[in-house]
Amino acid sequence: MTDQPTDPFTVGWREWIMLPDLGIAWTKAKIDTGARSSSLHAHDLERFTIDDTPWVRFSIHPWQASDLDPVVVECPVADERLVRSSSGDEQERPVIRTKITLGSIEREIDVTLTRRDSMGFRMLLGREALRDGIVVDAQQSYCAGRPPPSIRRRNRATP
Numbered sequence: 001m002t003d004q005p006t007d008p009f010t011v012g013w014r015e016w017i018m019l020p021d022l023g024i025a026w027t028k029a030k031i032d033t034g035a036r037s038s039s040l041h042a043h044d045l046e047r048f049t050i051d052d053t054p055w056v057r058f059s060i061h062p063w064q065a066s067d068l069d070p071v072v073v074e075c076p077v078a079d080e081r082l083v084r085s086s087s088g089d090e091q092e093r094p095v096i097r098t099k100i101t102l103g104s105i106e107r108e109i110d111v112t113l114t115r116r117d118s119m120g121f122r123m124l125l126g127r128e129a130l131r132d133g134i135v136v137d138a139q140q141s142y143c144a145g146r147p148p149p150s151i152r153r154r155n156r157a158t159p
Contacts, residue, residue: 013139014030016145036128038111041123042059044057044058047077050076054076056096062122064121066155093113107129109129
């Protein structure tokens with residue numbers, strides 16, 4: 001972890017986050033203490049190998065319910081993980097390691113990649129990403145701050 005708060009840092013049930021290593025300046029995330037892993041909505045997932053190392057290529061659509069402004073990402077696979085969805089289905093997912101910025105906190109986290117078409121948020125932050133000084137207040141939203149109004153409006157735009 002690159003930053004650990006000395007006092008508890010409070011987040012709400014949904015937050016704006018940044019994924020700088022993936023080229024995502026802002027996207028909304030659901031905070032889910034019931035999930036161990038974090039998960040990112042990945043379109044067009046393609047696996048390939050570079051020098052005997054597994055890699056993935058995928059696109060991220062950062063805005064909810066929209067395919068505007070897709071970002072294509074290539075990165076090494078850190079792990080493969082069997083994940084049980086909220087509906088009880090198990091799926092083998094690639095795991096990437098990436099930096100996340102949540103308010104004043106910046107840290108490296110593991111993120112599973114999957115299609116989250118039926119989910120309202122492009123990113124889900126699980127317990128592993130929230131440990132070490134982050135407290136969740138389920139009655140609050142956007143405790144870690146918000147992007148400028150132009151970004152928030154872009155999130156509401158539809159294709």
